[in-house]
Amino acid sequence: xxxxxxxxxxxxxxxxxxxxxxxxxxxxxxxxxxxxxxxxxxxxxxxxxxxxxxxxxxxxxxxxxxxxxxxxxxxxxxxxxxxxxxxxxxxxxxxxxxxxxxxxxxxxxxxxxxxxxxxxxxxxxxxxxxxxxxxxxxxxxxxxxxxxxxxxxxxxxxxxxxxxxxxxxxxxxxxxxxxxxxxxxxxxxxxxxxxxx
Numbered sequence: 436x437x438x439x440x441x442x443x444x445x446x447x448x449x450x451x452x453x454x455x456x457x458x459x460x461x462x463x464x465x466x467x468x469x470x471x472x473x474x475x476x477x478x479x480x481x482x483x484x485x486x487x488x489x490x491x492x493x494x495x496x497x498x499x500x501x502x503x504x505x506x507x508x509x510x511x512x513x514x515x516x517x518x519x520x521x522x523x524x525x526x527x528x529x530x531x532x533x534x535x536x537x538x539x540x541x542x543x544x545x546x547x548x549x550x551x552x553x554x555x556x557x558x559x560x561x562x563x564x565x566x567x568x569x570x571x572x573x574x575x576x577x578x579x580x581x582x583x584x585x586x587x588x589x590x591x592x593x594x595x596x597x598x599x600x601x602x603x604x605x606x607x608x609x610x611x612x613x614x615x616x617x618x619x620x621x622x623x624x625x626x627x628x629x630x631x632x
Contacts, residue, residue: 437466443521446472446504471507478503516572522596547621562629575629
């Protein structure tokens with residue numbers, strides 16, 4: 436089994452959306468997708484707009500309705516093979532809480548940017564010698580991480596973040612979803628190359 440964790444501030448909008456979409460798109464693979472927040476929100480549900488956006492991504496309504504926020508801890512951060520933060524501030528907080536996770540923690544848009552510069556062959560080659568799904572994912576993630584410093588940085592550092600739509604307009608929710616969609620595509624590409632070849 437492999438494990439991916441998505442992280443945002445309250446674990447009510449961005450990270451549960453990413454978690455639910457990834458879980459849906461990777462459902463046939465032997466893994467678990469979890470999520471958490473850097474700020475305690477007392478088991479809060481996704482707001483109606485977040486659930487609406489998840490439905491637009493094809494997530495079943497009952498999945499989004501059942502979500503309750505959870506805060507991250509050093510213990511929870513110790514097991515995922517890949518941690519995908521929604522913004523640079525979340526990534527900093529994750530690494531501060533669990534420094535050993537530095538090389539396996541990215542913002543989701545940073546991961547997508549680096550993965551786009553990582554060829555299918557590199558990912559397949561890295562994962563092919565690993566015996567378990569978890570080790571295959573870790574090998575693929577390490578290959579993507581190896582492009583840090585070689586891939587051109589974004590025009591603006593903000594381009595590595597997903598905008599926070601919480602308590603904002605529906606247009607902001609749509610913009611957040613539009614930023615997440617291509618990043619999720621790259622995560623799915625890497626995972627499928629690592630685990631199905």
